[in-house]
Amino acid sequence: MVPKPAKARARPVGSGNEGVLQPDDELTAYRVLRADVLPLLLSLLSVGLVTAVLLPLDKAVAASLVPVAYLIPVIVAATRWGIWPATLTSIAGMAAADFFFFPPLFSFRVDDPQEVIDLLVFLVVALVSSNLASRLRQETDAVRRRETEILQLYEFSRRLAACFTVSDLIAAIENYLSRTLGQQVVFFAAGADDRFEPPDSGSVPTLVRDRVAAMPAKIGDPAHAIVNEATQDVWLLGTVSSETAVHGLVAVNIGDGSREAVALKTRRVESILEEVSMTLQRLHIEKAMADARLHLQAQLLRDAFHGTLSHELCTPLAAIRGSASVMDSMPDVRGNGPLHSLVEAISDEAAQLDGFIRNLLNATRVTAGGVSPRxxxxxPRDIVNAAVKGRARQLLAHEVEVEFGEDLPLVNVDSGLIEESCGQLLENAAKYSPSGSTISIRARAEADRVVLSISDQGVGITPDERQQLGLRSFRSQRHRASIPGSGLGFWIASTFVKANGGTIDVSSRGQGQGTTASIALPGASMEPSELAALRDE
Structure with missing residues (x-):
C-alpha cells in the first residue's frame, strides 16, 4: 500500500486572533492527554501520595497534619500545571481528609459541625493559595520570557544595525528566529521569474516546498500559514520585501501548541518581518546615497577631464583653423580644385571640433560654479543676428527666415549667454532637419516678456522625449546611430536661459512634423538715466 501524502490547509494570517491559522479545533487524543488530562492525573496522584504517607500515622497526629500536608500538593500543582489542576487537588485533598481522617472514617459524612467548618476553611485556603501560587508562577514565567525576549531583540537589533547587504540581513533573520522559536527556519530567495527558489541545503517538508512554489513574489502579500496534519506543525510563510522589491520568503516552523501559543509566535514573526522591511528600506537609502556620491564623484572627475582636455585642445585647434584659413586665401590653392576641397574639409571639420570643445567648456563652466550672468x-535683433552669423556654416544647407516684431523692447540679459543659447537651438534645428528645409526665427513682444522662437521642419519630438529634454547628455534612441552629437546643446541652452531669468519651452505636433523651441526673456522698461547712458555709449 502507498501511504497518502500529508494534507495541508492554509489561510491568511491577520493581526489578531481572528484569521490566524490554527491547528485542528479538535485536538488529537495524544495532545489532549499531554496538555490537559496528564496534569489532572498527576494532581490526583500527589494527593494519593500524601494520603499514603499520613495513613500509617496515629489518627490524632494525622488529623492535625492534614491541613498542612494537603496544601503541599495544591501548591505544587498550582506552580507546575496551573489553576485547574490545583483546584482539583484542593477538592481531592478535602475529600481525602474527610474520608480517611475525620470520623466516621471511610465515609464522606461528617457528624461534628466543627469538622465541617475545618474542611471548608481548608478548601478556601487551598483555593486561595492555589490561585496565588498559579498567578505567581505566571508572573515569574512572563518576567523571564520578557527578559529573554529583550535580550534576544537587543542582539537582533545589533545584528540589523551591522547589516550592509541583503544576505547579511537574511542571515540575521534565520539566526534570530531559530534561536527564539527553537524551530527550523528556511529562506527561499526570490527568482527572476517572480517565483521563490528553494534553498540549496536544509530539509524542508514537501508540502512547504509545494506551497512556496505556488506563491507569486508580490510586494505586500500577507503572510500565510499551513498545517502539516501528520505532525500538527504550523509553518508560517512570510515575504521579505521593501517598498520596491521582494527579496525572498521566510518559512518558519512555529510548531504545535494551543491557539494562544500559535497566535503569539505568529505575531512575533510578523513583527520581526516588519523590522526587516524597515531595515531593507534603510539599506536601499544607503545604497542610493552611495550611488549618488559615486555618480557625483564621477561627474566631477569627468568635468575636470573635459575642462583640461578642452583647454589643451584650444591652442592647436586655433592654429589648425588659422592655417586652413590662410591656405584657403592663397590663389594657388583656390585655383586647384582637389586641393581647395581638402582645405575646405579641414576647415569644416575643425569648425565642428571647435563646436564640440565649446560645448565641453560650457558644460564645465556650468558644473564647476554655476553661471553668473553679466x-x-x-x-534682441542683435542677439538673433549674431547667433545666425555664428552658426552660418551649419545653416548653409537650409533656408533661414528671420522675422522681428514691431516695437521690440530691449532686454536686460547677458547677451553672450543668450546668443550661445540661440546658437545651440539653431544648430539642433539644422542637425535634425533635412537639407533644403526652412528654419524660421521670430522675435516678438508678449506682455512683459520677449519671445525668441526657432522652428524647423525636421524629425519632431515624441511626448516621452519631451519629458527628458533638459537632462544632461540626453539623446533620443532614434538619433544616436544616425546623427552625431553629445546631448549637451539643449542642456547648455536651458541653463544659460534660466540663469538670465528666462524660460525655454519646446513644442512639436508629433514625430516628423517639426519642432519649435521658444526662449522667453523678461522684458522691462528702461529708466531715463539708463537710456541716456546707453545713447552716450
Missing amino acids: LEWAD
Missing part, C-alpha cells in the same frame, strides 16, 4: 541692456 546683465546689460541688449537689442
Whole structure:
C-alpha cells in the first residue's frame, strides 16, 4: 500500500486572533492527554501520595497534619500545571481528609459541625493559595520570557544595525528566529521569474516546498500559514520585501501548541518581518546615497577631464583653423580644385571640433560654479543676428527666415549667454532637419516678456522625449546611430536661459512634423538715466 501524502490547509494570517491559522479545533487524543488530562492525573496522584504517607500515622497526629500536608500538593500543582489542576487537588485533598481522617472514617459524612467548618476553611485556603501560587508562577514565567525576549531583540537589533547587504540581513533573520522559536527556519530567495527558489541545503517538508512554489513574489502579500496534519506543525510563510522589491520568503516552523501559543509566535514573526522591511528600506537609502556620491564623484572627475582636455585642445585647434584659413586665401590653392576641397574639409571639420570643445567648456563652466550672468541692456535683433552669423556654416544647407516684431523692447540679459543659447537651438534645428528645409526665427513682444522662437521642419519630438529634454547628455534612441552629437546643446541652452531669468519651452505636433523651441526673456522698461547712458555709449 502507498501511504497518502500529508494534507495541508492554509489561510491568511491577520493581526489578531481572528484569521490566524490554527491547528485542528479538535485536538488529537495524544495532545489532549499531554496538555490537559496528564496534569489532572498527576494532581490526583500527589494527593494519593500524601494520603499514603499520613495513613500509617496515629489518627490524632494525622488529623492535625492534614491541613498542612494537603496544601503541599495544591501548591505544587498550582506552580507546575496551573489553576485547574490545583483546584482539583484542593477538592481531592478535602475529600481525602474527610474520608480517611475525620470520623466516621471511610465515609464522606461528617457528624461534628466543627469538622465541617475545618474542611471548608481548608478548601478556601487551598483555593486561595492555589490561585496565588498559579498567578505567581505566571508572573515569574512572563518576567523571564520578557527578559529573554529583550535580550534576544537587543542582539537582533545589533545584528540589523551591522547589516550592509541583503544576505547579511537574511542571515540575521534565520539566526534570530531559530534561536527564539527553537524551530527550523528556511529562506527561499526570490527568482527572476517572480517565483521563490528553494534553498540549496536544509530539509524542508514537501508540502512547504509545494506551497512556496505556488506563491507569486508580490510586494505586500500577507503572510500565510499551513498545517502539516501528520505532525500538527504550523509553518508560517512570510515575504521579505521593501517598498520596491521582494527579496525572498521566510518559512518558519512555529510548531504545535494551543491557539494562544500559535497566535503569539505568529505575531512575533510578523513583527520581526516588519523590522526587516524597515531595515531593507534603510539599506536601499544607503545604497542610493552611495550611488549618488559615486555618480557625483564621477561627474566631477569627468568635468575636470573635459575642462583640461578642452583647454589643451584650444591652442592647436586655433592654429589648425588659422592655417586652413590662410591656405584657403592663397590663389594657388583656390585655383586647384582637389586641393581647395581638402582645405575646405579641414576647415569644416575643425569648425565642428571647435563646436564640440565649446560645448565641453560650457558644460564645465556650468558644473564647476554655476553661471553668473553679466546683465546689460541688449537689442534682441542683435542677439538673433549674431547667433545666425555664428552658426552660418551649419545653416548653409537650409533656408533661414528671420522675422522681428514691431516695437521690440530691449532686454536686460547677458547677451553672450543668450546668443550661445540661440546658437545651440539653431544648430539642433539644422542637425535634425533635412537639407533644403526652412528654419524660421521670430522675435516678438508678449506682455512683459520677449519671445525668441526657432522652428524647423525636421524629425519632431515624441511626448516621452519631451519629458527628458533638459537632462544632461540626453539623446533620443532614434538619433544616436544616425546623427552625431553629445546631448549637451539643449542642456547648455536651458541653463544659460534660466540663469538670465528666462524660460525655454519646446513644442512639436508629433514625430516628423517639426519642432519649435521658444526662449522667453523678461522684458522691462528702461529708466531715463539708463537710456541716456546707453545713447552716450
